[in-house]
Amino acid sequence: MIPTTTDISDLIETITNFVLDNPEWHTNNRMVDRLGVAYQILTNISTIDMVTDEEYEFIMDIHETIKARNTQ
Numbered sequence: 001m002i003p004t005t006t007d008i009s010d011l012i013e014t015i016t017n018f019v020l021d022n023p024e025w026h027t028n029n030r031m032v033d034r035l036g037v038a039y040q041i042l043t044n045i046s047t048i049d050m051v052t053d054e055e056y057e058f059i060m061d062i063h064e065t066i067k068a069r070n071t072q
Helices: 005-021 029-045 053-070
Strands: none
Touching: 005 029, 005 053, 029 053
């Protein structure tokens, strides 16, 4: 099954809402893990050309935060 752009947009919107609703997500291991799973799903169902530059930057910021948090 090939994901639709809508699936990707819905997931990015869910991630965005989660971050906005939980601005301190990066301090909570459970929330970091949840966003890590969302990131993995997103990268498995999409490619870079399927997202806007703004979406890419947003997702990469989250990825870098998760990576930094997991190396502490």
